[in-house]
Amino acid sequence: SQTIHQWPATLVQPVGSPLSLECTVEGTSNPNLYWYRQAAGRGLQLLFYSVGIGQISSEVPQNLSASRPQDRQFILSSKKLLLSDSGFYLCAWSELDLRGASGTSTDTQYFGPGTRLTVL
Amino acid sequence: GQSLEQPSEVTAVEGAIVQINCTYQTSGFYGLSWYQQHDGGAPTFLSYNGLDGLEETGRFSSFLSRSDSYGYLLLQELQMKDSASYFCAVRRYSSASKIIFGSGTRLSIRP
Numbered sequence: 001s002q003t004i005h006q007w008p009a010t011l012v013q014p015v016g017s018p019l020s021l022e023c024t025v026e027g028t029s030n031p032n033l034y035w036y037r038q039a040a041g042r043g044l045q046l047l048f049y050s051v052g053i054g055q056i057s058s059e060v061p062q063n064l065s066a067s068r069p070q071d072r073q074f075i076l077s078s079k080k081l082l083l084s085d086s087g088f089y090l091c092a093w094s095e096l097d098l099r100g101a102s103g104t105s106t107d108t109q110y111f112g113p114g115t116r117l118t119v120l
Numbered sequence: 121g122q123s124l125e126q127p128s129e130v131t132a133v134e135g136a137i138v139q140i141n142c143t144y145q146t147s148g149f150y151g152l153s154w155y156q157q158h159d160g161g162a163p164t165f166l167s168y169n170g171l172d173g174l175e176e177t178g179r180f181s182s183f184l185s186r187s188d189s190y191g192y193l194l195l196q197e198l199q200m201k202d203s204a205s206y207f208c209a210v211r212r213y214s215s216a217s218k219i220i221f222g223s224g225t226r227l228s229i230r231p
Contacts, residue, residue, distance in 0.1 A: 032217055043207065043223045044163070051217050059218075090162055094219065107153055107170070107211055109219055111162035 002027035006091050006112035013119055019064075019078040021115050023091030026072065031093035033074040034109070035066055038088040050074060081119045089115045124208050124222035131228045132198055140193045140225045142208035149210040152184045152191040157224075158204045166193070166206075195227075203229045 003026045013019060025031055035047040046059045048066035056066050063082060067075045074091055091112040124144045132138040142152065151170035155163040169175050169184035169191065181194040195202055208222040 034219075041226075044221045046218065046221075049217055057217070106168050107151055107219075108165045108168065109153075109155070109163070109209070111164070114162050 002093070002110065004091060004093060004110055004112040006089075006115055008115060009113065010116045011118070013081050013117065015083055015119055016080050019076070019081050019085070019117070021076040021089055021091075021117075023074040023076075023112055024072055025074075025093050028072070028093065028095075030071060031095075033068065034092040034094065035074065035076050036090040036092065038090060040087075044090070047076070083119050086117055086119045089117055124210065124220060126206075126208060126222040126225045128223070129226045129228070131230060132195075133230050134198055134200060136198050137194065137196045138198060138227065140195075140206050140227065142191045142193070142222055144189050144191075144208075144210065146210060146212060146220065148213040150213065150216070151210070152182070153209045153211075153219075154180075154182050154193045155207045155209065155221075156204050157207065163207060198229050200229050200231070203227060 005024050007022055032051050034049045036044045037047055038044050047064060049057050050068045053068055053071055064078050092109045094109045124142055126142050130138060130140060151168055153168045154166040156166050157163040166180055167175055167177055167182040169182050172184050172186055174181055174183045179196045184191040193206055205224045205226050207224045209219050211219050
């Protein structure tokens with residue numbers, strides 16, 4: 001079965017410090033990978049997604065960056081954190097299985113446990 | 121445009137039935153998914169409608185009508201543990217690698 005790991009679970013960082021969050025997926029190959037951020041009580045903001053090694057698409061211009069050095073590894077980084085970077089960071093992989101008009105298709109995102117980042 | 125609209129909050133009584141609506145202004149998508157997120161936790165997949173109509177999974181059902189640009193999640197026999205946020209989501213044909221999420225509905229269950 002597939003599993004997705006994120007670490008650390010919680011992080012408190014000072015403004016201006018660097019950031020590195022890691023996400024790894026097991027049990028699947030060549031997954032689409034995603035980084036989301038969620039502010040308290042809010043929805044999911046897509047930050048980056050990747051369809052393969054070294055392929056990164058950015059959704060929101062900001063001081064964050066992402067890298068995919070291996071097929072099942074996705075890293076979120078920043079050189080200098082801002083107060084506004086605080087939030088709940090979620091990594092996810094997706095499975096799209098289309099079987100046409102039979103109605104048995106599925107489109108599922110599997111989320112990691114998340115990293116709660118507080119920037120002070 | 122691309123947006124999914126959901127009510128921000130819904131309150132219901134334990135044992136009752138509640139419907140959470142999702143209306144959208146996007147076209148050309150594979151299907152409508154629903155996710156549940158408890159406070160402090162990660163979203164988890166609930167259901168998917170690839171075709172119009174009703175999909176049932178235990179106490180939860182989901183419905184999609186592409187002609188009406190509308191879908192909903194129906195929760196029956198509500199339990200206190202159903203208190204959570206619920207998100208609808210779509211994947212558009214034009215950008216199949218991305219998934220667009222609605223703003224989420226906070227469901228509160230009263231005894």
